[in-house]
Amino acid sequence: MPRSIEFQIEPVLVAAMEQFRHSGYGGTSIKALERATGLSSGSLYNSFGDKDVIFQKALTHYNQMVVAGRIEKHLTGRPPVEGLRSLFLSLLDEPDGGSSGCLLTNSAVEFGSDDSIAKNSVQAGFEMQEKAFLKAIEQLHPSVPDIEQNALRFLTLYQGILVLFRSGYPTLKLRNMINYEFDKLEGEKNDKKIVG
Amino acid sequence: MPRSIEFQIEPVLVAAMEQFRHSGYGGTSIKALERATGLSSGSLYNSFGDKDVIFQKALTHYNQMVVAGRIEKHLTGRPPVEGLRSLFLSLLDEPDGGSSGCLLTNSAVEFGSDDSIAKNSVQAGFEMQEKAFLKAIEQLHPSVPDIEQNALRFLTLYQGILVLFRSGYPTLKLRNMINYEFDKLEGEKNDKKIVG
DNA sequence: TCCATTTTAAAATGAATGTTTTAGAATGAG
DNA sequence: CTCATTCTAAAACATTCATTTTAAAATGGA
Numbered sequence: 001m002p003r004s005i006e007f008q009i010e011p012v013l014v015a016a017m018e019q020f021r022h023s024g025y026g027g028t029s030i031k032a033l034e035r036a037t038g039l040s041s042g043s044l045y046n047s048f049g050d051k052d053v054i055f056q057k058a059l060t061h062y063n064q065m066v067v068a069g070r071i072e073k074h075l076t077g078r079p080p081v082e083g084l085r086s087l088f089l090s091l092l093d094e095p096d097g098g099s100s101g102c103l104l105t106n107s108a109v110e111f112g113s114d115d116s117i118a119k120n121s122v123q124a125g126f127e128m129q130e131k132a133f134l135k136a137i138e139q140l141h142p143s144v145p146d147i148e149q150n151a152l153r154f155l156t157l158y159q160g161i162l163v164l165f166r167s168g169y170p171t172l173k174l175r176n177m178i179n180y181e182f183d184k185l186e187g188e189k190n191d192k193k194i195v196g
Numbered sequence: 197m198p199r200s201i202e203f204q205i206e207p208v209l210v211a212a213m214e215q216f217r218h219s220g221y222g223g224t225s226i227k228a229l230e231r232a233t234g235l236s237s238g239s240l241y242n243s244f245g246d247k248d249v250i251f252q253k254a255l256t257h258y259n260q261m262v263v264a265g266r267i268e269k270h271l272t273g274r275p276p277v278e279g280l281r282s283l284f285l286s287l288l289d290e291p292d293g294g295s296s297g298c299l300l301t302n303s304a305v306e307f308g309s310d311d312s313i314a315k316n317s318v319q320a321g322f323e324m325q326e327k328a329f330l331k332a333i334e335q336l337h338p339s340v341p342d343i344e345q346n347a348l349r350f351l352t353l354y355q356g357i358l359v360l361f362r363s364g365y366p367t368l369k370l371r372n373m374i375n376y377e378f379d380k381l382e383g384e385k386n387d388k389k390i391v392g
Numbered sequence: 393t394c395c396a397t398t399t400t401a402a403a404a405t406g407a408a409t410g411t412t413t414t415a416g417a418a419t420g421a422g
Numbered sequence: 423c424t425c426a427t428t429c430t431a432a433a434a435c436a437t438t439c440a441t442t443t444t445a446a447a448a449t450g451g452a
Contacts, residue, residue, distance in 0.1 A: 022308070026223055027306075030409080030411080031408090039430095041410090041411080042412095042430065043428075043429065045410095045412080046429085047428090050410075050411075051410065051411090099309050101305065101308065108359055108362060109301065109302050109305040109306070109362055110220060110223075110305070110306065113295050113364030122363055123363070149376040152369060152373045153353070153377065155356070156353050156356035156357055156373065157352055157353060157356055158356065159356040159359040159360060160351070160352035160354065160355040160359070161356075163305060163358075163359060164304075164351070164352060166305055167305075167308070167309060167322065168319075169322065173344075173348060177352065180342060180349075181349065225438080225439065226441080227438090235399095237440090237441080238401080238402095238442095238443095239398080239399065239400075241440095241441070242399085247440065393452100394451100394452085395451090396450090396451095397448100397449085397450090398448080398449080398450105399447080399449090400446090400447080401444100401445090402444080403444075404441100404442080405440100405441080406440095407438105407441105408438080408439070409438065410436095410437085411434105411436090412433105412434080412435075412436105413433080413434070414431100414432080414433075414434090416431090417428105417429080417430080418427100418429070419426105419427085419429090420428105422425090422426105
């Protein structure tokens with residue numbers, strides 16, 4: 001029957017994801033995708049369809065792997081404040097220092113609120129993050145009524161950090177701010193107000 | 197001598213600004229700028245140079261008018277918390293509900309940290325916002341040593357709100373979160389801890 | 393009036409875009 | 423082997439892009 005597929009789909013998706021993360025959807029040409037994935041445009045069109053499909057698959061993969069993976073990695077089996085802190089700090093640990101930012105954040109901004117190929121995945125990604133924050137806060141203060149406000153506040157901070165980091169804002173200052181924020185949270189939890 | 201310029205430069209800059217705000221730099225064609233400004237491409241090239249110059253002028257104008265204007269409007273001659281609150285809430289008051297977001301935020305994400313036509317203006321704009329927050333917090337707690345952390349936290353929240361709002365996140369939830377945040381700040385200021 | 397300049401409209405340019413097609417080599421199952 | 427399929431490479435396509443040029447009308451100062 002048919003010749004079997006030579007390449008693995010997953011590394012191709014990862015390469016496309018990185019490319020979109022760096023240059024956005026509009027800023028990424030098919031030629032750039034050829035370079036990034038090592039596939040010819042023929043193969044890309046053959047296996048995916050068109051550019052939109054590649055992007056959507058890459059974005060979905062980003063949600064499943066990067067977003068969910070990060071949450072899983074930092075927020076499970078650990079005290080919630082510690083987990084949240086390391087989750088936030090992990091945003092600043094891009095290996096090459098080249099802050100490509102978050103594909104979710106970048107897509108949200110690039111496409112806006114109009115109907116687009118990104119809308120559903122962006123909403124789903126934000127929802128995943130917000131729910132993870134909610135769960136962590138519940139573990140912290142099960143009885144407080146303003147858990148939702150705090151979860152949204154964390155989501156907002158999270159997205160803001162990604163914007164500033166992407167723009168080249170000094171990592172050290174962001175790191176200090178994050179640590180300050182979670183130090184304060186630990187202080188509140190222990191009912192000790194340290195700051196006079 | 198020469199024929200005088202027929203159009204006013206400022207409305208043209210405003211129109212270009214709105215267009216870039218809605219569609220980004222890459223997503224805005226010269227044709228779109230013709231439509232938005234009412235000028236022919238001939239006039240645009242004649243009066244500005246090229247697309248990069250138009251964008252840079254529009255971004256500078258955004259900093260001077262929109263960013264500085266908003267700060268001036270909300271943070272002067274008013275109690276700082278009240279001013280900050282109304283500044284944050286004003287982000288959600290886009291007239292048409294079509295959240296074009298902030299040209300600064302959008303440009304930061306679109307161009308990233310690489311050297312680009314936007315880098316200087318983006319940094320300048322963020323700095324303006326951060327300094328405004330710093331000043332407001334100083335008025336609030338002149339003695340606290342962690343003013344910088346709080347100013348950066350406000351900047352981060354501010355940018356995060358702009359991302360979420362641009363993506364179509366429900367305005368009401370964002371409004372509640374903002375109000376909750378500044379209610380808490382007023383509480384802290386009065387040294388009354390309301391939340392148990 | 394004349395000249396320099398600015399306007400618009402249109403055409404032209406050359407490059408890049410996304411996509412399809414073609415041609416040829418490779419591969420696996422029957 | 424054969425046939426269907428997949429690969430790469432290349433060409434072809436129509437479209438869009440930013441930009442320049444052209445031509446013609448308008449305008450203001452000398």
